[in-house]
Amino acid sequence: MAKEITPRDKDYSQWYNDLVIKAGLADYSAVRGCMVIKPYGFAIWERMRDALDAKFKETGHSNAYFPLFIPKSFFSKEASHVEGFAKECAVVTHYRLKNGENGEIIVDPEAKLEEELIVRPTSETIIWNTYRDWIQSYRDLPLLINQWANVVRWEMRTRLFLRTTEFLWQEGHTAHATAEEAVEETIKMLHVYADFAENWMSVPVIKGVKTANERFAGAIDTYCIEALMQDGKALQAGTSHFLGQNFAKAFDVQFATAEGTREHVWATSWGVSTRLMGALVMAHSDDDGLVLPPKLAPIEVVIVPIYKGEESIAVLKEAGNNIKKSLESLNIRVKFDDDEKSRPGYKFADSELKGIPVRIALGMRDLENGTVEVARRDTKEKEVLQITDLEVKIKHLLEQIQLNIYQKALDFRADMTHKADTWEEFVDLLENKGGFIAAHWDGRPETEQAIKDKTKATIRCIPIDNVQEAGKCILTGQSSSQRVLFARAY
Amino acid sequence: MAKEITPRDKDYSQWYNDLVIKAGLADYSAVRGCMVIKPYGFAIWERMRDALDAKFKETGHSNAYFPLFIPKSFFSKEASHVEGFAKECAVVTHYRLKNGENGEIIVDPEAKLEEELIVRPTSETIIWNTYRDWIQSYRDLPLLINQWANVVRWEMRTRLFLRTTEFLWQEGHTAHATAEEAVEETIKMLHVYADFAENWMSVPVIKGVKTANERFAGAIDTYCIEALMQDGKALQAGTSHFLGQNFAKAFDVQFATAEGTREHVWATSWGVSTRLMGALVMAHSDDDGLVLPPKLAPIEVVIVPIYKGEESIAVLKEAGNNIKKSLESLNIRVKFDDDEKSRPGYKFADSELKGIPVRIALGMRDLENGTVEVARRDTKEKEVLQITDLEVKIKHLLEQIQLNIYQKALDFRADMTHKADTWEEFVDLLENKGGFIAAHWDGRPETEQAIKDKTKATIRCIPIDNVQEAGKCILTGQSSSQRVLFARAY
Numbered sequence: 014m015a016k017e018i019t020p021r022d023k024d025y026s027q028w029y030n031d032l033v034i035k036a037g038l039a040d041y042s043a044v045r046g047c048m049v050i051k052p053y054g055f056a057i058w059e060r061m062r063d064a065l066d067a068k069f070k071e072t073g074h075s076n077a078y079f080p081l082f083i084p085k086s087f088f089s090k091e092a093s094h095v096e097g098f099a100k101e102c103a104v105v106t107h108y109r110l111k112n113g114e115n116g117e118i119i120v121d122p123e124a125k126l127e128e129e130l131i132v133r134p135t136s137e138t139i140i141w142n143t144y145r146d147w148i149q150s151y152r153d154l155p156l157l158i159n160q161w162a163n164v165v166r167w168e169m170r171t172r173l174f175l176r177t178t179e180f181l182w183q184e185g186h187t188a189h190a191t192a193e194e195a196v197e198e199t200i201k202m203l204h205v206y207a208d209f210a211e212n213w214m215s216v217p218v219i220k221g222v223k224t225a226n227e228r229f230a231g232a233i234d235t236y237c238i239e240a241l242m243q244d245g246k247a248l249q250a251g252t253s254h255f256l257g258q259n260f261a262k263a264f265d266v267q268f269a270t271a272e273g274t275r276e277h278v279w280a281t282s283w284g285v286s287t288r289l290m291g292a293l294v295m296a297h298s299d300d301d302g303l304v305l306p307p308k309l310a311p312i313e314v315v316i317v318p319i320y321k322g323e324e325s326i327a328v329l330k331e332a333g334n335n336i337k338k339s340l341e342s343l344n345i346r347v348k349f350d351d352d353e354k355s356r357p358g359y360k361f362a363d364s365e366l367k368g369i370p371v372r373i374a375l376g377m378r379d380l381e382n383g384t385v386e387v388a389r390r391d392t393k394e395k396e397v398l399q400i401t402d403l404e405v406k407i408k409h410l411l412e413q414i415q416l417n418i419y420q421k422a423l424d425f426r427a428d429m430t431h432k433a434d435t436w437e438e439f440v441d442l443l444e445n446k447g448g449f450i451a452a453h454w455d456g457r458p459e460t461e462q463a464i465k466d467k468t469k470a471t472i473r474c475i476p477i478d479n480v481q482e483a484g485k486c487i488l489t490g491q492s493s494s495q496r497v498l499f500a501r502a503y
Numbered sequence: 504m505a506k507e508i509t510p511r512d513k514d515y516s517q518w519y520n521d522l523v524i525k526a527g528l529a530d531y532s533a534v535r536g537c538m539v540i541k542p543y544g545f546a547i548w549e550r551m552r553d554a555l556d557a558k559f560k561e562t563g564h565s566n567a568y569f570p571l572f573i574p575k576s577f578f579s580k581e582a583s584h585v586e587g588f589a590k591e592c593a594v595v596t597h598y599r600l601k602n603g604e605n606g607e608i609i610v611d612p613e614a615k616l617e618e619e620l621i622v623r624p625t626s627e628t629i630i631w632n633t634y635r636d637w638i639q640s641y642r643d644l645p646l647l648i649n650q651w652a653n654v655v656r657w658e659m660r661t662r663l664f665l666r667t668t669e670f671l672w673q674e675g676h677t678a679h680a681t682a683e684e685a686v687e688e689t690i691k692m693l694h695v696y697a698d699f700a701e702n703w704m705s706v707p708v709i710k711g712v713k714t715a716n717e718r719f720a721g722a723i724d725t726y727c728i729e730a731l732m733q734d735g736k737a738l739q740a741g742t743s744h745f746l747g748q749n750f751a752k753a754f755d756v757q758f759a760t761a762e763g764t765r766e767h768v769w770a771t772s773w774g775v776s777t778r779l780m781g782a783l784v785m786a787h788s789d790d791d792g793l794v795l796p797p798k799l800a801p802i803e804v805v806i807v808p809i810y811k812g813e814e815s816i817a818v819l820k821e822a823g824n825n826i827k828k829s830l831e832s833l834n835i836r837v838k839f840d841d842d843e844k845s846r847p848g849y850k851f852a853d854s855e856l857k858g859i860p861v862r863i864a865l866g867m868r869d870l871e872n873g874t875v876e877v878a879r880r881d882t883k884e885k886e887v888l889q890i891t892d893l894e895v896k897i898k899h900l901l902e903q904i905q906l907n908i909y910q911k912a913l914d915f916r917a918d919m920t921h922k923a924d925t926w927e928e929f930v931d932l933l934e935n936k937g938g939f940i941a942a943h944w945d946g947r948p949e950t951e952q953a954i955k956d957k958t959k960a961t962i963r964c965i966p967i968d969n970v971q972e973a974g975k976c977i978l979t980g981q982s983s984s985q986r987v988l989f990a991r992a993y
Contacts, residue, residue: 040633040636042569042570042629042633043570043574043577043629043632043633044570044572044573044574044620044629047570047571047572048570049567049568049569049570049633050567050568051567052565052566052567052648055565055566055567055568056565056566059566075542075545075546076542076545076546076549077539077540077541077542077545078539078540078545078671079532079539080532080533080534080537080538080539080669081537081622081653081655081669082534082537082593082669083534084533084534085600085608085610086608087533088600088608089607089608095608100599100600100601101598101599102598102599102600103572103595103597103598103620104595104596104597104598104599104600104610105593105594105595105596105622106594106595106596106597106610107593107594107596108591108592108593108594108657109590109591109592109594109657110575110578110590110592110594110621111590117579118575118576118578118579118585120575120594120596120619129610130534130593131600132571132595132622139532139533139534142533143530143532143533143539146530158542162653163571163652163653165571167598167599179570179571179572181568
């Protein structure tokens with residue numbers, strides 16, 4: 014089973030696709046550009062969603078739900094937003110089908126909408142149109158709302174999880190009385206995302222701010238977390254936008270201040286999506302399958318009995334169930350793979366394909382010795398453990414794996430982050446190494462665009478803790494006060 | 504605040520609308536027929552969703568996610584399904600907008616889809632098209648999958664939660680090797696829904712099967728749970744369908760049996776939606792606001808301090824926080840409404856409007872006596888309790904309220920369920936009492952339709968535990984072997 018996965022060094026892109034499909038994460042659908050998220054993939058996404066949702070609630074946010082459809086005219090209200098979002102989108106023009114002359118189903122021409130509806134590509138417009146009714150005075154602020162939803166952006170080239178026409182995400186939309194509070198919220202949520210990426214996904218990220226070229230359409234500033242994949246390409250894993258008063262002005266959302274004046278509200282929005290599933294897969298997995306961090310693994314431990322002869326079945330089933338119960342008492346998610354028809358070899362390969370962090374093999378001889386063989390997915394190391402020690406050892410091992418995966422990705426990123434001081438160095442690094450390249454840039458959008466056109470590398474971000482340092486732009490030689498992070502990206 | 508709600512006996516329908524809006528459950532949106540679910544309403548829905556989701560998982564189901572869009576041609580594949588679902592729906596015909604000559608945004612005529620996409624009104628077709636690839640042999644069965652999603656059915660007359668163009672729901676779609684297993688699943692999920700309605704929502708329901716007229720388009724049998732609202736109208740709160748082999752045949756989903764033959768798969772589907780929110784509101788609430796069963800209440804207990812003078816503030820805040828912490832240690836959801844600017848009277852009215860099951864008022868004199876005043880929302884009874892007794896007393900009180908709300912609704916339904924043996928009795932009951940009417944019917948769809956046309960009453964269901972009894976149809980006088988349940992319905 015696992016053997017059917019194309020090796021990474023042969024074709025990284027094909028490896029990713031094979032893995033997503035064969036591990037049961039997602040599949041293509043009959044609708045161009047839309048995917049089906051399969052049960053195993055959805056179980057991982059549910060764990061991501063629940064962990065993020067808890068963090069949003071801890072930081073004072075409530076969930077709500079806004080309409081899927083947005084009237085076309087709403088997009089025209091925020092000038093830069095429409096350029097970014099209203100173009101490649103699904104447009105609902107009719108509200109009825111009927112039987113045609115030959116009994117086939119056709120769109121009823123009489124049921125044409127007066128104003129077309131756009132399937133939301135993002136919800137700033139419909140939400141700020143609603144906030145106008147919800148916000149009257151400073152007492153209504155801050156308004157801290159999040160929505161879990163599906164969104165649609167018509168994509169020509171799609172890849173499972175990374176870029177699909179429909180995807181699942183969360184979008185936070187907050188309203189504040191002052192610019193300072195809104196900026197504080199923007200950065201707070203950036204840290205929430207970074208904390209989730211690092212401590213749950215075991216994916217180290219760079220926190221930074223986007224250049225004007227890469228900014229969200231309608232934002233004053235876009236902050237982001239950028240991760241590095243095993244092929245040396247960067248992946249934007251989450252964004253948090255300071256929107257200024259742009260949407261409040263476009264939708265006329267004003268509030269009465271404590272002093273009795275009326276002012277436009279300050280806004281943020283922030284989101285992560287099922288794209289994180291792609292990042293999770295590409296950051297850690299290997300040629301045998303997924304490598305999941307225990308906190309996000311639907312199954313943390315699989316127990317595989319090595320049956321030998323009829324009489325071993327009952328004995329091993331009882332022993333396996335006892336181990337399962339004892340680990341579950343520690344809230345560890347355990348599967349006892351006790352099917353008698355499949356061979357242990359198949360079960361081992363399947364557990365590797367699915368990225369289950371710990372595998373316990375349980376045979377008759379082990380049992381006589383009071384031991385089991387424990388294999389960890391990340392390093393493939395095996396050790397023999399006393400059954401009586403399992404609770405404390407497995408709990409500790411899961412924590413170790415969570416950290417080790419992170420450390421491995423962090424070491425990889427350190428190896429793959431370079432400085433370039435000349436154009437030749439820059440191109441050489443891009444072509445031969447990949448990864449992040451810290452280089453000087455003159456701050457001009459045209460220069461950024463020219464570099465992108467020549468190399469396909471973009472400025473991923475200006476790290477928020479960036480060191481100020483005098484230098485010269487790698488392309489133009491103009492003076493620069495700091496390095497920015499370039500990479501080719503997903 | 505609560506006073507602005509129209510009383511039930513003045514205008515029940517307006518009362519419902521006022522309540523939904525003023526209690527912060529939902530609101531109209533800028534898109535015709537679509538609602539905004541506000542944070543408080545969504546918090547209740549989240550509790551419903553989580554409780555149901557846990558029940559689905561306990562019964563072996565996994566979540567997955569299928570595309571929002573369904574190719575138009577899919578609807579033609581199951582003959583009766585298309586009649587029921589493909590008519591009033593949102594049709595996506597284009598995938599791009601562009602700037603028109605005057606700078607306005609128009610639909611790009613060049614970006615017309617070859618085949619229109621329907622925004623899912625329900626997902627049988629896209630899911631069974633997918634199952635064809637997922638099911639090869641009996642080893643792949645049963646396939647037990649659920650999806651939480653938004654769906655769209657173009658409705659001409661909408662009401663918040665009860666009937667909206669877009670709504671949130673879950674749809675279970677299962678595949679089985681035999682008809683018996685599929686029927687067993689259909690009825691199992693009916694019981695799951697009934698258990699949820701009764702033990703979480705405190706809403707008693709009748710479990711029954713629909714007549715052919717009221718059956719899901721494409722089903723062999725539709726089972727349902729029917730609840731009674733305070734105005735005497737019935738509300739279908741959930742349905743579970745035995746689909747036979749209809750969709751398997753339409754999408755050619757066959758499996759290899761253990762004996763090596765090939766057979767079409769047997770199917771079920773089952774769903775509940777945000778409509779349950781409407782049922783919850785209409786079953787229990789009163790003229791002062793919501794009455795929520797504790798298990799679904801986002802806040803189970805609100806603590807209101809009665810400040811008197813500056814020096815009381817610190818004392819009452821400390822005491823209130825201590826009570827909050829002590830109740831939270833029992834996993835009770837508590838809000839300490841310690842805002843100094845609002846008056847207690849406002850807070851009391853607000854807690855009644857929001858349906859918070861228990862309110863604790865905390866004043867300086869109480870505190871000196873070591874007591875608090877505890878008011879329950881359902882009966883409005885108050886009692887003085889010792890602070891030292893609060894943990895055990897409040898825990899018990901919440902359980903009592905959960906049961907009392909259920910009992911009250913059950914008593915109401917018993918009062919509102921009648922037998923009619925003649926047409927005159929039937930019409931008299933409908934006009935003057937409402938509620939469920941158990942009456943004989945000759946089993947003919949035309950008779951059912953005629954009764955509906957004359958009275959607006961429909962057959963809600965044939966209860967699954969129905970007594971067999973000879974009688975004569977109230978309309979035609981033809982012989983009948985059992986009574987069926989009629990009512991006017993939402």
